[in-house]
Amino acid sequence: MSRVLLRSLLALVVTAAAVLVGWRVLAPAEVLATVKPPYPTVATPWPHVTGHTPVAPLIVADRVRVYASKRQIRADAPVDAKTVYTAIWSFRRWPAQLSGAVASGRTVISRWSDGDLVAIDGVTGKIVWRASGPAAPGYSGHRTGSSTVWAPEGLRLAGPSVLVTAGGQIFAYEVSTGTRRWVSATACGDGFTTAGGQLVCPSGLVDAATGSAVASAAPGPYTAIGCDVASSRCAGVRDAAGHGWLTTGPTPVRAPALDRPDATIAAGLVFYPDGNVLRAVDPATGATRHEFPAAQVLGVSSGQVVLLTAGRNLIEVDPGTGATVAQFPMAYESESRTWDPGRWQVTDQYVAVERLAQDGPDNPDTPGYYFSVETVVIAEL
Numbered sequence: 001m002s003r004v005l006l007r008s009l010l011a012l013v014v015t016a017a018a019v020l021v022g023w024r025v026l027a028p029a030e031v032l033a034t035v036k037p038p039y040p041t042v043a044t045p046w047p048h049v050t051g052h053t054p055v056a057p058l059i060v061a062d063r064v065r066v067y068a069s070k071r072q073i074r075a076d077a078p079v080d081a082k083t084v085y086t087a088i089w090s091f092r093r094w095p096a097q098l099s100g101a102v103a104s105g106r107t108v109i110s111r112w113s114d115g116d117l118v119a120i121d122g123v124t125g126k127i128v129w130r131a132s133g134p135a136a137p138g139y140s141g142h143r144t145g146s147s148t149v150w151a152p153e154g155l156r157l158a159g160p161s162v163l164v165t166a167g168g169q170i171f172a173y174e175v176s177t178g179t180r181r182w183v184s185a186t187a188c189g190d191g192f193t194t195a196g197g198q199l200v201c202p203s204g205l206v207d208a209a210t211g212s213a214v215a216s217a218a219p220g221p222y223t224a225i226g227c228d229v230a231s232s233r234c235a236g237v238r239d240a241a242g243h244g245w246l247t248t249g250p251t252p253v254r255a256p257a258l259d260r261p262d263a264t265i266a267a268g269l270v271f272y273p274d275g276n277v278l279r280a281v282d283p284a285t286g287a288t289r290h291e292f293p294a295a296q297v298l299g300v301s302s303g304q305v306v307l308l309t310a311g312r313n314l315i316e317v318d319p320g321t322g323a324t325v326a327q328f329p330m331a332y333e334s335e336s337r338t339w340d341p342g343r344w345q346v347t348d349q350y351v352a353v354e355r356l357a358q359d360g361p362d363n364p365d366t367p368g369y370y371f372s373v374e375t376v377v378i379a380e381l
Contacts, residue, residue: 028096029093029094030092039123040063049328053065053374054143056146064123068148070139071095072091073101080380089120090125104157104160108120111152117133133166134166143365146376152230157233158193158198161181169186169187170199172208195247196248204216220239225263229343235248235266236283246283255284257281265283266297266319267303274291292307292322295309301347305318315327339356340357341354
């Protein structure tokens with residue numbers, strides 16, 4: 001009898017231990033690791049390629065690089081490091097998945113599949129605030145995470161607000177505190193924000209500060225032009241009729257030069273390809289201001305326009321004078337330049353470009369889709 005009791009007791013102990021281990025492994029959990037001083041600082045850059053990374057960095061305040069994975073957001077530094085370094089801070093959650101991340105100043109706002117919004121100081125790694133929101137899609141960043149940090153679904157920035165669109169509603173939160181500012185029952189799938197502070201939805205414009213509808217001079221749907229990452233702070237739009245508008249102020253202003261479907265806007269000028277040159281014109285009159293080598297406009301860095309040529313040279317030009325400020329091959333050391341640009345980010349001091357294989361497959365999960373293992377190339381400006 002004693003042996004039976006002993007075996008029964010042992011079986012109960014083993015079962016309890018298994019339950020405890022299972023609970024510790026599978027129970028919801030969070031792990032936060034913060035930065036130990038000294039904190040990362042802004043470097044003094046000089047124009048050149050600094051390195052390459054296998055994952056896409058969200059460059060925050062030109063001080064840290066933030067990366068996304070299925071259940072973790074993490075950062076390394078400095079931005080000009082040659083490759084990915086050991087994380088200086090990280091935030092991991094289980095079983096939630098990271099849906100997207102955006103940055104305003106040094107605040108990194110992550111959105112998770114369970115609806116939680118968690119804001120982290122990008123320099124210290126400390127949680128600034130957290131708020132509850134609508135459920136979000138799961139991780140869809142594929143190998144590089146570029147869609148999660150550079151093109152997150154339903155996560156936008158406008159002025160002092162971060163906007164979440166989901167389930168036929170829009171939720172606005174204060175970037176600095178996480179306080180919910182307003183909720184609007186407006187469906188806004190594939191919406192984007194303007195530099196003038198509007199959220200542009202298929203059905204019309206919404207004031208990002210108040211959530212109230214904004215009168216539109218032309219019907220949608222609208223095409224975003226000249227945006228930052230996360231389809232935010234766009235400098236122009238085209239309406240359903242193909243007419244271009246400047247959106248850098250509180251009210252859209254007609255810009256006929258943007259009517260061309262191949263035109264974009266940067267630093268107050270409209271750019272479009274014209275034969276063997278890239279033409280920069282006045283947005284209202286269409287008068288030519290400058291001509292540059294044929295190139296793709298990546299964005300604006302500290303007032304200068306950043307261009308990428310077909311030969312994969314990076315050119316930084318002054319939009320006022322047309323002068324070339326810097327020019328160099330967009331390749332790390334002896335790397336080939338036979339690649340196609342995927343997504344990218346331009347900041348005041350850096351540019352990062354995801355590189356795709358030329359004539360590669362359409363599926364990001366298919367071998368040969370990306371240019372190389374070190375997919376993203378980073379340069380100082």
